[in-house]
Amino acid sequence: MLQRLRPEFPDVTISKIRFLEAEGLIRPDRSPAGYRRFTGDDVERLRFVLAAQRDHYLPLRVIKDQLEQADRGGADRPLTVAVERIDPDEFAEGSDTRLSRDDVLRQAGVTGVLLDDLEQYGLLASGSDGFYDADAVQVARLAAGMADYGIEPRHLRAFRAAADREVGLMEQVVAPMYRQRDPAARDRADSIARELGALSVGLHSLLVKAGLRRITGR
Structure with a gap:
């Protein structure tokens, strides 16, 4: 999983991913032995979170809200970063x-x-x-x-x-x-x-x- 992310996010670490999991931004399944199992959707979700932080400096609260909105929209809804804009x-x-x-x-x-x-x-x-x-x-x-x-x-x-x-x-x-x-x-x-x-x-x-x-x- 790290190998799939590091070409785009070279600073990503296991501890970073576990922190994002603890904050509720990703929810990988667990094997009977307790090991995390990341699917392709989990990797895309991680890619979205990391890009939102790096490219748009969005706080985790905002990223989590956008993920929840995407979840409510259905599994086929693509994840896209909605940049916060100033209220006119x-x-x-x-x-x-x-x-x-x-x-x-x-x-x-x-x-x-x-x-x-x-x-x-x-x-x-x-x-x-x-x-x-x-x-x-x-x-x-x-x-x-x-x-x-x-x-x-x-x-x-x-x-x-x-x-x-x-x-x-x-x-x-x-x-x-x-x-x-x-x-x-x-x-x-x-x-x-x-x-x-x-x-x-x-x-x-x-x-x-x-x-x-x-x-x-x-």
Whole structure:
């Protein structure tokens, strides 16, 4: 069984397979003497699990859910990895939350120096009324996490520039629709903007994962 898997997954081990069995992702039959007996379907199931982990970084919970869905669909249903995608509703209009500078510092647990740097390099900005929205807290927390590894706000300008370029591409698609007077067209533009935002973030995530695999060799 290992010989069938190792050409595609050279790091697979018996202990790894037994761990996946303990987690309920595979269920090989047992001989009267207690030995595991892997069928061709078991090997394909293992191949699916290992590929989902390696190529898509899916957590075992998600992989197990997909396996159970395939099982409910019948034995002839092929196993295919369904990549988790960003929900377009996450790009709906923000809340009316208004946070003061002290609110952001307290909720994000960051210093005023870091917040100043994030504003200086365009990662954060308060509104015309001097208040921040709820996303400011998340941005500050993420930036603080990266700073723990020596990546400072000045290094994050590339993130801001990349995001602006992505938004510029999406604007070319939806801007003409927003200029129409028809309310239905504007509603459609809102929907498309959210969908494009979700697709953009999903693509960016996969490209980063691919780049990391080149670095780690895994």
